[in-house]
Amino acid sequence: xxxxxxxxxxxxxxxxxxxxxxxxxxxxxxxxxxxxxxxxxxxxxxxxxxxxxxxxxxxxxxxxxxxxxxxxxxxxxxxxxxxxxxxxxxxxxxxxxxxxxxxxxxxxxxxxxx
Amino acid sequence: xxxxxxxxxxxxxxxxxxxxxxxxxxxxxxxxxxxxxxxxxxxxxxxxxxxxxxxxxxxxxxxxxxxxxxxxxxxxxxxxxxxxxxxxxxxxxxxxxxxxxxxxxxxxxxxxxxxx
Numbered sequence: 001x002x003x004x005x006x007x008x009x010x011x012x013x014x015x016x017x018x019x020x021x022x023x024x025x026x027x028x029x030x031x032x033x034x035x036x037x038x039x040x041x042x043x044x045x046x047x048x049x050x051x052x053x054x055x056x057x058x059x060x061x062x063x064x065x066x067x068x069x070x071x072x073x074x075x076x077x078x079x080x081x082x083x084x085x086x087x088x089x090x091x092x093x094x095x096x097x098x099x100x101x102x103x104x105x106x107x108x109x110x111x112x113x114x
Numbered sequence: 115x116x117x118x119x120x121x122x123x124x125x126x127x128x129x130x131x132x133x134x135x136x137x138x139x140x141x142x143x144x145x146x147x148x149x150x151x152x153x154x155x156x157x158x159x160x161x162x163x164x165x166x167x168x169x170x171x172x173x174x175x176x177x178x179x180x181x182x183x184x185x186x187x188x189x190x191x192x193x194x195x196x197x198x199x200x201x202x203x204x205x206x207x208x209x210x211x212x213x214x215x216x217x218x219x220x221x222x223x224x225x226x227x228x229x230x
Binding site: 032034036042043044045046049051090094100101102103104105106107109 | 146148155156157158160163207209211216217218219220221222223224
C-alpha cells in the first residue's frame with residue numbers, strides 16, 4: 001500500500017526565513033502529487049500539484065515543489081516565509097489510475113514568528 | 115471555481131441518534147466524492163469513496179452499516195452516522211473530484227460532530 005512520510009512534524013521559523021518541507025512516498029507506479037494547506041480554522045486548500053512534465057511546479061502564494069522521481073520525493077519550498085504562512089501543510093499522493101484516492105502524510109505544522 | 119460546501123458545519127447530538135452530513139460540489143460535477151475523518155492534530159483518514167449511482171467503497175476498518183453514504187446526484191453526497199456514540203465525535207471532511215480533472219480533490223470546510 002502507498003504511504004506518505006512527512007519528516008518534520010513541527011517547524012518554527014522567523015519571517016523572511018526560507019522553508020523546505022520534506023515529503024517522501026512509497027509507490028513505484030505513476031503518481032500524482034499534491035500539497036495542501038490548512039490555515040487555522042479553515043478548510044484544506046490546494047497549494048500546488050504535479051501530474052507530469054516539468055518536475056518543478058509553482059503554486060499559489062510563492063510556494064513551489066520539486067518532484068524527484070529517483071528519490072520518491074516532492075519537497076515543498078518557499079524562499080521567504082511570512083507570518084501569514086502559519087498553517088498545517090499536508091503532502092498527498094494518489095495513483096494515476098482508478099478511483100485516485102489520496103493518501104495523506106501526517107502533516108507539518110508551521111509556525112512563523114513575526 | 116471548484117467550491118465544495120458541507121452542511122451542517124457543526125452538530126451536537128445525543129448518543130443513539132443519527133446525523134446526516136451533506137457534501138455538495140457547487141460549480142462542478144463530481145461522480146466521485148470522498149469522506150474523511152480528522153482527529154485532533156492528526157492527518158486525514160479516508161473513510162470511503164462515494165460514487166454516484168453505485169455503492170460506496172469503504173476503507174478497511176470502517177463500518178459501512180454505521181457510516182451510510184448516499185451519492186444521489188453528481189453534485190451531492192451524504193454521510194449518515196447512524197446510532198452515534200461519543201467515540202464518533204470527530205471532524206468529518208468531504209472532498210469532490212471534478213469529472214473533468216486529473217485527480218485533484220477539492221475539500222469542503224468540514225463538519226464537527228459532538229455526540230453527548
